[in-house]
Amino acid sequence: xxxxxxxxxxxxxxxxxxxxxxxxxxxxxxxxxxxxxxxxxxxxxxxxxxxxxxxxxxxxxxxxxxxxxxxxxxxxxxxxxxxxxxxxxxxxxxxxxxxxxxxxxxxxxxxxxxxxxxxxxxxxxxxxxxxxxxxxxxxxxxxxxxxxxxxxxxxxxxxxxxxxxxxxxxxxxxxxxxxxxxxxxxxxxxxxxxxxxxxxxxxxxxxxxxxxxxxxxxxxxxxxxxxxxxxxxxxxxxxxxxxxxxxxxxxxxxxxxxxxxxxxxxxxxxxxxxxxxxxxxxxxxxxxxxxxxxxxxxxxxxxx
Amino acid sequence: xxxxxxxxxxxxxxxxxxxxxxxxxxxxxxxxxxxxxxxxxxxxxxxxxxxxxxxxxxxxxxxxxxxxxxxxxxxxxxxxxxxxxxxxxxxxxxxxxxxxxxxxxxxxxxxxxxxxxxxxxxxxxxxxxxxxxxxxxxxxxxxxxxxxxxxxxxxxxxxxxxxxxxxxxxxxxxxxxxxxxxxxxxxxxxxxxxxxxxxxxxxxxxxxxxxxxxxxxxxxxxxxxxxxxxxxxxxxxxxxxxxxxxxxxxxxxxxxxxxxxxxxxxxxxxxxxxxxxxxxxxxxxxxxxxxxxxxxxxxxxxxxxxxxxxxxxxxxxxxxxxxxxxxxxxxxx
Numbered sequence: 001x002x003x004x005x006x007x008x009x010x011x012x013x014x015x016x017x018x019x020x021x022x023x024x025x026x027x028x029x030x031x032x033x034x035x036x037x038x039x040x041x042x043x044x045x046x047x048x049x050x051x052x053x054x055x056x057x058x059x060x061x062x063x064x065x066x067x068x069x070x071x072x073x074x075x076x077x078x079x080x081x082x083x084x085x086x087x088x089x090x091x092x093x094x095x096x097x098x099x100x101x102x103x104x105x106x107x108x109x110x111x112x113x114x115x116x117x118x119x120x121x122x123x124x125x126x127x128x129x130x131x132x133x134x135x136x137x138x139x140x141x142x143x144x145x146x147x148x149x150x151x152x153x154x155x156x157x158x159x160x161x162x163x164x165x166x167x168x169x170x171x172x173x174x175x176x177x178x179x180x181x182x183x184x185x186x187x188x189x190x191x192x193x194x195x196x197x198x199x200x201x202x203x204x205x206x207x208x209x210x211x212x213x214x215x216x217x218x219x220x221x222x223x224x225x226x227x228x229x230x231x232x233x234x235x236x237x238x239x240x241x242x243x244x245x246x247x248x249x250x251x252x253x254x255x256x257x258x259x260x261x262x263x264x265x266x267x268x269x270x271x272x273x274x275x276x277x278x279x280x281x282x283x284x285x286x287x288x289x290x291x292x293x294x295x296x297x298x299x300x301x302x303x304x
Numbered sequence: 305x306x307x308x309x310x311x312x313x314x315x316x317x318x319x320x321x322x323x324x325x326x327x328x329x330x331x332x333x334x335x336x337x338x339x340x341x342x343x344x345x346x347x348x349x350x351x352x353x354x355x356x357x358x359x360x361x362x363x364x365x366x367x368x369x370x371x372x373x374x375x376x377x378x379x380x381x382x383x384x385x386x387x388x389x390x391x392x393x394x395x396x397x398x399x400x401x402x403x404x405x406x407x408x409x410x411x412x413x414x415x416x417x418x419x420x421x422x423x424x425x426x427x428x429x430x431x432x433x434x435x436x437x438x439x440x441x442x443x444x445x446x447x448x449x450x451x452x453x454x455x456x457x458x459x460x461x462x463x464x465x466x467x468x469x470x471x472x473x474x475x476x477x478x479x480x481x482x483x484x485x486x487x488x489x490x491x492x493x494x495x496x497x498x499x500x501x502x503x504x505x506x507x508x509x510x511x512x513x514x515x516x517x518x519x520x521x522x523x524x525x526x527x528x529x530x531x532x533x534x535x536x537x538x539x540x541x542x543x544x545x546x547x548x549x550x551x552x553x554x555x556x557x558x559x560x561x562x563x564x565x566x567x568x569x570x571x572x573x574x575x576x577x578x579x580x581x582x583x584x585x586x587x588x589x590x591x592x593x594x595x596x597x598x599x600x601x602x603x604x605x606x607x608x609x610x611x612x613x614x615x616x617x618x619x620x621x622x623x624x625x626x627x628x629x630x631x632x633x634x635x636x637x
Contacts, residue, residue, distance in 0.1 A: 087543035106553075114548050115545075116543050
């Protein structure tokens with residue numbers, strides 16, 4: 001269980017500071033896939049970086065704390081101070097740009113063993129990794145190839161293999177399927193979900209694609225302007241969105257054969273130009289496990 | 305494509321470049337509206353006040369044409385030129401140092417030039433790349449900009465000013481090195497080798513300093529760009545150490561264009577030799593070329609130009625053969 005306590009993360013820009021994430025208080029349960037949605041600049045990536053423990057200048061934690069509630073490889077609890085030592089052991093990361101996240105001039109097997117997580121016995125790690133990628137639908141030779149010899153889907157499979165190989169407790173996937181075509185996208189997501197079910201760990205999936213969220217996540221976290229606007233079970237959020245921003249995101253999902261979308265999109269585009277919601281930091285539990293940022297009576301209020 | 309096919313293709317290209325280069329060096333002087341034999345005979349005749357008989361002139365013409373390889377039509381000349389240059393490496397005798405063969409002069413001077421310039425170019429490249437890599441990899445830290453400053457300081461100084469300044473400082477003001485170097489001849493012994501190295505150090509230092517700056521700046525720029533690549537960020541998020549990321553990720557990728565630069569500068573070695581060897585009276589190809597160009601010693605110039613063509617083409621071949629080893633993406637194409 002990961003607890004975020006009143007998290008405020010800022011960027012220093014000369015004499016100015018920008019609060020990218022402001023007052024986020026959340027509990028992420030174990031064994032659960034959490035989808036994170038929100039427009040660009042809403043603070044998704046900053047929040048993910050903070051949870052991953054990759055806080056470096058100009059970004060800094062100006063308030064709050066993260067309780068990981070995880071145990072590291074050596075049995076000691078993971079804290080914000082030692083989380084970097086647990087990278088790719090207890091906490092992993094799947095990058096967005098799988099196409100160029102692998103070093104183009106070095107064989108993939110070398111990239112499987114060039115970080116501290118694999119320090120113990122590189123030969124054995126490599127042997128096990130060969131077996132492991134086989135289970136993920138990759139040929140064993142893929143280990144000995146260079147990144148350019150693999151297709152986009154294979155490369156992303158490789159990233160998932162790297163991220164899941166050490167059975168981490170927490171995986172952060174930053175738009176893991178954005179660069180892939182729809183068919184491969186589905187395969188990759190299915191693979192990720194299958195692995196999650198086996199490992200019983202927690203995965204945070206950042207995506208702009210509400211369809212992806214609906215298919216794979218157990219819980220949804222909607223962010224807007226550095227704050228959480230809605231957080232709850234995916235079914236509940238999709239069936240009964242409380243916040244107008246969430247509604248708009250869900251309405252943007254196209255339905256086959258639905259001509260009315262054209263009109264909806266146009267009206268949203270018109271409203272979207274000067275759209276701005278007031279988001280309060282305090283979440284209100286409207287249903288068990290379903291939190292919304294502002295009282296229901298305010299939810300229709302849209303500041304122009 | 306197999307390795308053999310690749311090498312064969314590159315080697316074929318190499319031969320073609322050499323062939324074209326040699327052909328151009330053959331054709332260019334012959335496009336000039338002067339016939340050297342006519343000119344020479346005219347000179348002699350004017351000295352003899354026109355007393356030469358037509359028979360004597362015809363005989364002299366025949367002799368000169370044989371001597372210069374000018375008998376027969378242009379195609380025959382071309383074939384005999386190719387035969388001489390490629391098979392015998394024969395450029396005829398030097399005019400100034402008659403009857404010394406040009407090939408002998410070149411073979412004597414070549415080890416000196418290669419020894420000095422190859423070593424200093426490679427050292428400048430290695431040092432410059434190391435400094436540039438550190439400067440580029442840590443570009444967000446202030447201390448790294450000092451390293452870049454070295455490059456910015458050294459790079460724009462023209463070589464002749466740099467060389468003369470170093471000569472002034474290290475040989476005249478602080479006489480650590482000899483002002484005019486002496487190089488022993490004859491059989492090599494260890495003391496002689498030491499003496500040669502001692503006497504070559506000063507020109508070597510100037511060459512390293514001159515090449516160093518450019519390499520720092522170039523590597524720094526490449527390394528900065530490479531540190532922003534997603535694969536370097538991903539390596540950092542994997543927890544890979546700074547050393548791993550700097551060497552295996554940034555350096556290995558930024559290296560590729562720098563290898564091209566190294567090979568090209570090795571090909572241009574004889575251009576650099578000219579100035580260095582004049583300033584430091586170093587007995588290499590550059591000194592020979594200079595004497596030849598002031599004395600109108602065509603054969604020696606021919607030889608030196610051919611050598612330059614050979615050097616540039618060979619450098620190109622070496623890049624082509626090394627590159628696939630460094631960049632796997634080229635291997636499969």
